[in-house]
Amino acid sequence: MLTFNSLTGSLPDTLADLSLFPFSAEQNQLIGTLPSWLGRWQKDDYILVASNHFSGHIPPELGNCSSMTHLSLSNNQLTGYIHPQLCNAKFLSEIDLENNMLLGTIENTFINCKNLTQLILNHNQITGRIPGYFGELHVLLLELDHNNSSGEIPEKIWSSTTLLEFSVAYNFLGGRLSAEMGKSTTLERLILNDNKLEGEIPKEIGRLSSLSMLSLNGNRLEGRIPTELFQCISLTTLDLGKNHLNGTIPKDIGMLV
Numbered sequence: 183m184l185t186f187n188s189l190t191g192s193l194p195d196t197l198a199d200l201s202l203f204p205f206s207a208e209q210n211q212l213i214g215t216l217p218s219w220l221g222r223w224q225k226d227d228y229i230l231v232a233s234n235h236f237s238g239h240i241p242p243e244l245g246n247c248s249s250m251t252h253l254s255l256s257n258n259q260l261t262g263y264i265h266p267q268l269c270n271a272k273f274l275s276e277i278d279l280e281n282n283m284l285l286g287t288i289e290n291t292f293i294n295c296k297n298l299t300q301l302i303l304n305h306n307q308i309t310g311r312i313p314g315y316f317g318e319l320h321v322l323l324l325e326l327d328h329n330n331s332s333g334e335i336p337e338k339i340w341s342s343t344t345l346l347e348f349s350v351a352y353n354f355l356g357g358r359l360s361a362e363m364g365k366s367t368t369l370e371r372l373i374l375n376d377n378k379l380e381g382e383i384p385k386e387i388g389r390l391s392s393l394s395m396l397s398l399n400g401n402r403l404e405g406r407i408p409t410e411l412f413q414c415i416s417l418t419t420l421d422l423g424k425n426h427l428n429g430t431i432p433k434d435i436g437m438l439v
Contacts, residue, residue, distance in 0.1 A: 183206050184206065184207040184210065185206050185207065185208045185209055185210075185230075186208070186209045186210075187209075187210050188210065188211060189207065189210040189211060189212055190210075190211045190212065190213070191212065191213065191214075192212065192213055192214030192215075192217075193207075193212065193214070193216075193217055195217065195219065197219075198217070198219035198222055199222075201223075201225065204226060204227055204228030204229070204230065204252075205223065205226055205228065205229050205230070205231075206228065206230040206231075207230070207231050207234070208230050208231060208232045208233050208234070208254070209232070209233045209234075210233075210234050211234065211235060212231070212234040212235060212236060213234070213235045213236065213237070214236065214237070214238075215236065215237060215238035215239070215241075216231070216236055216238065216239075216240065216241050216244075216255070216260075217241065218241045218243045219243075220241060220243065220244055220247070221241065221243025221244055221245070221246035221247060222246070223247055223250075224246060224247055224248045224249060225249050226247055226249060226250055227249050227250060227251050227252065227273075228250070228251065228252045228254075229244070229247065229250060229252075229253050229254070230252070230253075230254040231254070231255060231258070232254045232255060232256040232257050232258070232278065233256070233257040233258075234257075234258055235258065235259060236255070236258040236259065236260060237258070237259040237260065237261065238260065238261065238262070239260070239261065239262035239263075239265075240255065240260055240262070240264060240265065240268070240279075240284075242265035242267035242268065243267075244268055244271065245265075245267040245268045245269065245270030245271050246270065246271070247271050248270075248271060248272065248273070249271075249273060250271045250273065250274055251273050251274060251275050251276065251297075252274075252275065252276040253268075253271075253274060253276070253277050253278070254276075254278040255278070255279050255282070256278045256279060256280040256281055256282070256302070257280065257281045257282075258281075258282055259282065259283060260279070260282040260283065260284060261282070261283045261284065261285070262284065262285070262286075263284070263285065263286040264279070264284055264286070264288065264291050265291075266290055266291050266292075266293070266294065268291075268295075269291075269292060269293075269294040269295040269296075269298075270294075272296065272297065273297055274295055274297060274298065275297045275298060275299045275300065276299060276300040277292075277295075277298065277300065277301050277302070278300070278302040279302065279303055279306065280302045280303065280304045280305055280306075280325075281304065281305040281306075282305075282306055283306065283307060284303070284306040284307065284308065285306070285307040285308065285309065286308070286309065286310075287308070287309055287310030287311070288303075288308060288310070288313060289310055289311065289313055290313075292313075292315075292316075292319075293313070293315045295319065296319065297320070298319050298320070298321055299320060299321060299322045299323070299344075300321070300322060300323040301316075301321060301323070301324055301325070302323070302325045303325065303326050303329065304325050304326065304327040304328055304329075304349075305327070305328045305329075306328075306329055307329065307330055308326065308329040308330060308331055309329075309330045309331065309332070310331065310332065310333070311331065311332065311333035311334075311336070312326065312331055312333070312335060312336060312339070312350065312355070313336065314336035314337070314338030314339060315338070316338075316339055316342070316345075317336070317338035317339045317340065317341045317342045317345075318338065318341075318342075319342075320344045321342065321344060321345055322344055322345065322346045322347070323345075323346060323347045324345065324347065324348050324349070324350075325347070325349045325350075326349065326350045326353065327349050327350060327351045327352055327353075327373070328351070328352045328353075329350075329352075329353055330353065330354060331350065331353040331354065331355060332353070332354040332355065332356070333355065333356065333357070334355065334356060334357030334358075335350075335355060335357070335359070335360070335374075337360050337362045339366070340360060340362040340363045340364075340365050340366045341362070341365055341366075342366055342368070343368060344368060345366060345368055345369055346368060346369065346370045346371065347369075347370060347371040347372075347373075348366075348369065348371070348372055348373070348374075349371065349372075349373035350373070350374060350377070351373050351374065351375045351376050351377070351397065352375070352376045352377075353376075353377050354377065354378060355374070355377040355378060355379060356377070356378040356379065356380065357379065357380070357381075358379070358380060358381035358382075359374075359379060359381065359382075359383060359384055359387075359403075360384065361384045361385075361386045362386075363384060363386060363387060363390075364384070364386025364387060364388070364389040364390065365389075366390065367389060367390060367391065367392065368392060369390050369392060369393055370392050370393060370394050370395070370416070371393075371394065371395040372390075372393060372395070372396050372397070373395065373397045374397065374398055374401070375397040375398060375399040375400050375401070375421065376399065376400035376401075377400070377401055378401065378402060379398070379401040379402060379403060380401070380402040380403065380404070381403065381404065381405075382403065382404060382405035382406075382408075383398070383403060383405070383407065383408055383411065383422075383427075384408070385408040385410040386410070387408065387410065387411055387414070388408065388410030388411055388412075388413035388414060389413075390414050391413075391414060391415055391416060392416055393414045393416055393417055394416045394417060394418050394419065395417075395418070395419040395420075396411075396414075396417065396419070396420050396421070397419070397421040398421065398422050398425065399421045399422065399423045399424050399425070400423070400424045400425075401424075401425055402425065402426060403422070403425040403426065403427060404425070404426040404427060404428070405427065405428065405429075406427070406428065406429035406430075407422065407427055407429065407431070407432055409432045411432075412432060
């Protein structure tokens with residue numbers, strides 16, 4: 183463990199043949215590119231180098247880390263595409279790449295991450311549509327805030343039987359909210375604010391009995407607030423501001439105050 187120091191320089195090649203598992207060098211001032219020899223650490227279950235100054239691409243050789251379960255590269259200066267080869271690490275369950283400069287689509291990037299439970303890609307430059315395959319994986323937490331994703335939310339997302347948090351605020355998502363969202367009964371946090379969503383809030387949202395937080399602020403939603411929304415018995419935080427909603431305020435809104 184090398185975390186929370188003031189280490190500088192790059193990762194020396196002399197580390198390549200050592201058995202360091204888990205490897206954590208978070209919260210330092212390390213620079214340079216992430217070396218491809220990290221892929222030799224096949225017994226390493228954690229590789230954590232968040233909050234440094236690493237630049238360049240994520241080496242696809244990390245997919246050779248056959249025992250890796252947790253990869254954290256957040257808060258660096260990484261660029262380029264996320265290579266699908268990363269999912270060759272078949273036990274990989276938690277991926278945190280937040281606050282980098284990663285770009286491109288993720289259309290097929292994580293489709294083979296069969297054990298993925300947490301994916302955090304906030305504050306990058308990801309483009310294209312949100313893939314529907316996330317609804318077929320066993321993801322618990324999916325965070326894609328502050329990117330450049332566009333298109334409609336795929337209906338397959340709402341078929342997930344495990345998803346607890348779906349957060350895609352500050353993107354360019356459009357289209358209507360599907361009635362299929364009523365199937366996602368495990369959801370606890372649904373954060374879709376500051377997109378281009380339009381149409382009405384589907385009444386099927388009332389089936390989300392585990393939902394505690396709903397943020398739809400800053401979209402183009404219209405119509406009345408469905409009274410079914412207040413059948414969400416766990417709801418404690420509701421933000422519907424900056425839309426085009428009309429009609430009266432449902433009296434049941436007092437349940438949230």
